[in-house]
Amino acid sequence: MKKITNPENLEILRNSLIKQENPSMTCISVCLGTGCQASGSKDIIESLKQEIEKQKLSEKIKIKSTGCHGFCERGPIVVIRPRGIFYQKVKPEDIAEIINRTILKGEIIDSLLYVEPSTGKKVIYEHEVPFYKKQNRIIFGSNGSIDPTNIEDYIRIEGYSALSRTILKMSPEEIIEEVKRSGLRGRGGGGFPTGVKWESCRNAHGEPKYILCNADEGDPGAFMDRSLLEGNPHSILEGMIIGAYAIGSNEGYIYVRMEYPLAVERLKIAIAQAEEYGLLGKNILGLGFDFTIKINRGAGAFVCGEETALILSIEGKRGDPRQRPPYPAQKGLFGKPTNINNVETWANVPLIINRGAEWYSKIGTAESKGTKIFSLVGKINNTGLIEVPMGMTLREIIYDIGGGIPGGKKFKAVQTGGPSGGCIPEEFIDLPVDYDELTKVGSMMGSGGMIVMDENTCMVDIAKYFLTFLADESCGKCVPCREGVFRMLEIVTDITEGKGKEEDIPLLEELSKTIVDTSLCALGGTAPNPVISTIKYFRSEYEAHIKEKRCPAGVCKALICYEILADKCTGCGACLKVCPQEAISGEKKKVHTITQEKCIKCGICMDTCRFEAIEVK
Amino acid sequence: MLRSDPIKVKEILKHYKYEQSSLIHILQDIQVEYRYLPKETMLFVARELKIPLSRIYSVANFYNAFSLKPKGKHLISVCLGTACHVRGGKRIAEEVERTLNVKSGETTPDLEFTLETVNCLGACALGPVVVVDGHYYGQMTSLKMKKLLSSSKGGRGNGKNEKDNKS
Numbered sequence: 001m002k003k004i005t006n007p008e009n010l011e012i013l014r015n016s017l018i019k020q021e022n023p024s025m026t027c028i029s030v031c032l033g034t035g036c037q038a039s040g041s042k043d044i045i046e047s048l049k050q051e052i053e054k055q056k057l058s059e060k061i062k063i064k065s066t067g068c069h070g071f072c073e074r075g076p077i078v079v080i081r082p083r084g085i086f087y088q089k090v091k092p093e094d095i096a097e098i099i100n101r102t103i104l105k106g107e108i109i110d111s112l113l114y115v116e117p118s119t120g121k122k123v124i125y126e127h128e129v130p131f132y133k134k135q136n137r138i139i140f141g142s143n144g145s146i147d148p149t150n151i152e153d154y155i156r157i158e159g160y161s162a163l164s165r166t167i168l169k170m171s172p173e174e175i176i177e178e179v180k181r182s183g184l185r186g187r188g189g190g191g192f193p194t195g196v197k198w199e200s201c202r203n204a205h206g207e208p209k210y211i212l213c214n215a216d217e218g219d220p221g222a223f224m225d226r227s228l229l230e231g232n233p234h235s236i237l238e239g240m241i242i243g244a245y246a247i248g249s250n251e252g253y254i255y256v257r258m259e260y261p262l263a264v265e266r267l268k269i270a271i272a273q274a275e276e277y278g279l280l281g282k283n284i285l286g287l288g289f290d291f292t293i294k295i296n297r298g299a300g301a302f303v304c305g306e307e308t309a310l311i312l313s314i315e316g317k318r319g320d321p322r323q324r325p326p327y328p329a330q331k332g333l334f335g336k337p338t339n340i341n342n343v344e345t346w347a348n349v350p351l352i353i354n355r356g357a358e359w360y361s362k363i364g365t366a367e368s369k370g371t372k373i374f375s376l377v378g379k380i381n382n383t384g385l386i387e388v389p390m391g392m393t394l395r396e397i398i399y400d401i402g403g404g405i406p407g408g409k410k411f412k413a414v415q416t417g418g419p420s421g422g423c424i425p426e427e428f429i430d431l432p433v434d435y436d437e438l439t440k441v442g443s444m445m446g447s448g449g450m451i452v453m454d455e456n457t458c459m460v461d462i463a464k465y466f467l468t469f470l471a472d473e474s475c476g477k478c479v480p481c482r483e484g485v486f487r488m489l490e491i492v493t494d495i496t497e498g499k500g501k502e503e504d505i506p507l508l509e510e511l512s513k514t515i516v517d518t519s520l521c522a523l524g525g526t527a528p529n530p531v532i533s534t535i536k537y538f539r540s541e542y543e544a545h546i547k548e549k550r551c552p553a554g555v556c557k558a559l560i561c562y563e564i565l566a567d568k569c570t571g572c573g574a575c576l577k578v579c580p581q582e583a584i585s586g587e588k589k590k591v592h593t594i595t596q597e598k599c600i601k602c603g604i605c606m607d608t609c610r611f612e613a614i615e616v617k
Numbered sequence: 618m619l620r621s622d623p624i625k626v627k628e629i630l631k632h633y634k635y636e637q638s639s640l641i642h643i644l645q646d647i648q649v650e651y652r653y654l655p656k657e658t659m660l661f662v663a664r665e666l667k668i669p670l671s672r673i674y675s676v677a678n679f680y681n682a683f684s685l686k687p688k689g690k691h692l693i694s695v696c697l698g699t700a701c702h703v704r705g706g707k708r709i710a711e712e713v714e715r716t717l718n719v720k721s722g723e724t725t726p727d728l729e730f731t732l733e734t735v736n737c738l739g740a741c742a743l744g745p746v747v748v749v750d751g752h753y754y755g756q757m758t759s760l761k762m763k764k765l766l767s768s769s770k771g772g773r774g775n776g777k778n779e780k781d782n783k784s
Contacts, residue, residue, distance in 0.1 A: 035740055038746070220699045316640035377741040383700075449700075466699075604712070
C-alpha cells in the first residue's frame with residue numbers, strides 16, 4: 001500500500017473499498033474478543049477455514065474475525081451476514097452443519113439460537129436479541145463488523161474521515177469548541193468536560209506538549225476499554241490524532257495495563273498500519289501535521305490509573321501520585337503540558353466530529369451527554385458489555401437488557417464505580433444512570449463496571465473485598481490511605497469473623513471521614529466509599545454479623561456451616577470422595593453427614609452434589 | 618534456576634537505547650526472560666544505565682509484574698475481580714492453595730507452579746476465571762480446578778485441558 005498523501009486520495013480509497021464490498025456475499029463473522037477466545041473461538045475459525053476449503057467455497061464465503069460483540073456470556077458468537085443470523089455457544093463440530101444447512105440451504109439451526117430466558121422464545125437475528133435491542137451502540141457497534149487488524153475495514157466505515165476533515169477544514173480552536181459544545185465528559189470516571197481539559201492544555205505554556213491515552217483500566221469488573229482496544233483500535237488512534245492537532249502536540253503515548261496482551265498486540269498492528277497509510281507519523285495526509293504514538297505497557301499497579309502516577313510510570317519511575325495543582329495540563333509528562341484522556345473518551349471524538357456536536361448533545365441527559373459502555377457482570381443473566389444512552393434507568397439495564405437475576409434469586413444491589421464507587425440498593429432501581437445521579441446516591445460512574453449482586457452476596461464481605469484490594473494497591477505515600485485503609489480492613493475482617501463490636505460501625509464511619517478528607521490522591525479519597533455506602537444502605541447486615549454473629553447471605557466462613565439435607569441426599573458418595581478433609585461420612589445409598597469439627601468450608605461438596613442436597617446455614 | 622546472561626541483558630538495554638526512562642520496559646523484558654529479576658542482573662542494569670540500585674529496587678518492588686524471587690514454570694492466575702469474587706473466585710484460589718500447598722504469590726519448592734491472585738483479568742462474563750500459562754478457563758468451580766490441577770501435574774503440565782475449557 002502506498003502512503004495516502006492527500007485527503008482526496010483517502011476518499012478515493014474509501015469509495016473503492018465500498019465498491020469492492022459485495023453486500024450480498026455471505027460473510028461469517030466470528031468474535032475473537034478475549035471472552036469468546038477463552039470459550040474457543042479460535043478453533044471455530046480454524047474449522048471454518050477447513051470446511052470452506054474442503055467444499056471449495058472460498059469464492060462465495062468470507063470469514064471475518066472481529067472484536068468483541070459484547071455478549072460474552074454466549075460465546076463463541078458467530079454472525080452470518082447479510083441476513084444477520086445470530087448463532088451462540090458455537091462449537092467446532094457445528095461448523096459443517098452451519099455451512100451445509102444455513103449457508104447452502106438457507107435453513108436455520110435451532111440448537112444454536114439464543115433462547116430468551118424469560119419467555120423461552122428462540123431468537124434468529126442479531127438485532128432481535130433483547131440484549132442488543134435496547135442499546136444504542138454508536139461507539140461499540142462497529143466492533144462486530146470490522147476486522148481490527150485490517151485498517152481498510154475501518155476506512156470503509158468512515159474511518160479517518162473526521163481526521164481529514166478537522167485538519168483540512170477546522171482550526172484547533174474550532175475543534176475544541178465543537179468538543180465543548182458536544183458536552184463530552186471524561187469516561188474514565190471523573191467526568192471532567194473533555195473540551196475544557198483540551199483548552200487548558202492548549203493554552204498552557206511550554207513545549208513540547210504530550211497526548212496520553214489512559215488504557216490502564218484497573219477497576220475490577222470493568223473491561224469496556226479492553227474491548228475497544230481489541231475490537232476497534234483505529235477509532236482510539238483517530239481520536240488521539242484529532243486531539244493532538246487541536247492541542248498542538250506531536251507526541252502521544254498509550255498506557256495499557258499488563259493484563260491486556262491482546263490489546264497491545266492489536267494496537268501495535270493498528271499503529272503500524274496507520275503509519276503505513278500516512279495517517280500517523282510525519283506529514284499526516286500531506287497536510288503538514290506530525291504525530292507519533294508509542295505504547296507503554298503497565299506493570300501491574302492499580303494506582304497508575306491516577307493521572308499523575310501514570311505519568312511517572314511512563315517516565316520509568318514508581319507510580320506514586322503527587323499533589324495537584326499543578327495539573328498535568330500545566331506540568332505533566334517530563335514536566336511539560338500534557339493532556340490525558342481515557343480510551344472510551346478518545347473513541348467518542350471522531351463520532352462527534354463526523355456527526356456534529358448538536359447531534360451528539362441530543363443523546364443523554366442535561367449534564368451527561370452521549371452514551372456510556374458498561375460491563376454488566378456478576379449475578380445477572382445476560383453478562384457482557386452494553387452501550388446505552390446516559391440516563392437509562394438501572395431497572396431497564398438490569399432487567400430489560402440484562403435479563404434479570406439468574407435462578408429466580410432476589411436482586412440486592414448493584415456496585416458501580418469500582419473500588420471508588422459504592423453499592424446502590426433496590427430502592428434506587430429507577431435511578432437514571434449518569435454522572436451526577438450516581439454521585440448523589442453515594443456511588444460514581446467510574447469507568448463503567450456494573451456488578452450486580454443478589455441475595456447470596458454479603459455486603460460486609462463486599463466491603464472487605466474492596467478494602468483488601470485498596471490496602472494492597474495503596475502506594476503508601478500518604479498516611480491516611482496507607483494506615484487508615486488498613487485499619488478499616490482489620491475492623492471489617494473482625495466483623496466477618498464474628499469478632500465485631502457494636503462500636504465498630506461508628507468507628508468505621510469516623511475513620512472513613514478522616515480518610516476522605518485527608519488523603520493525597522483520589523485512590524485514598526474515595527477508598528472508604530464501599531464501606532460508607534454499604535453501612536448506609538445495608539446497616540442491618542453489619543448488625544447481624546456483630547450482634548447475632550450471623551451472615552444473612554451465607555458467605556462469611558466463620559459464621560456459616562454446610563449441612564446435608566436428609567430428604568434430598570441419595571447417598572451416592574460423590575461428596576464423600578472429593579472432601580479434602582474426610583469430613584463427610586455415610587454408607588452407600590444412605591444419608592451422609594458432615595462432621596463440623598473437620599469441615600474447612602471449602603464448598604467443594606456443594607459443587608459436586610447433583611441433587612442440591614447440601615445447604616449453607 | 619536460570620543464570621543471567623550479560624549478552625542477553627545487553628541486547629535488551631540496547632533495544633531501549635540505554636534510556637533511563639525505559640527502565641520499566643527493560644525490567645519487563647528481563648522478567649520475561651528469567652521469570653524474575655536476578656540480583657546480579659539488577660546490579661548490571663544499574664551500572665549500565667547509570668542509575669542507583671536503590672531506584673531499581675524501588676521500582677521492582679512497586680509493580681506487581683516484577684518478582685525478586687524465581688517464579689515457577691507454570692503460572693496459575695486466579696482472578697479475584699469483583700465479578701469473579703461475587704461468583705466465588707476466592708474458593709477457587711483456596712482450592713489451589715490447598716492442593717499445591719502454597720499461598721498466593723508463592724511458588725512450589727520444585728519451581729513448577731506459581732500461584733497468583735489478580736485483580737481482574739477483564740474476562741468478567743466468564744467468571745470465575747483462571748488463567749494457566751495464558752490459557753483461559755471460564756466458569757470455574759472448586760471441583761473443576763481440582764481436576765485441572767491434577768491433569769496439569771500428571772502430564773508434568775502444560776496446564777491445558779481442552780475439555781474443561783469448553784464445559
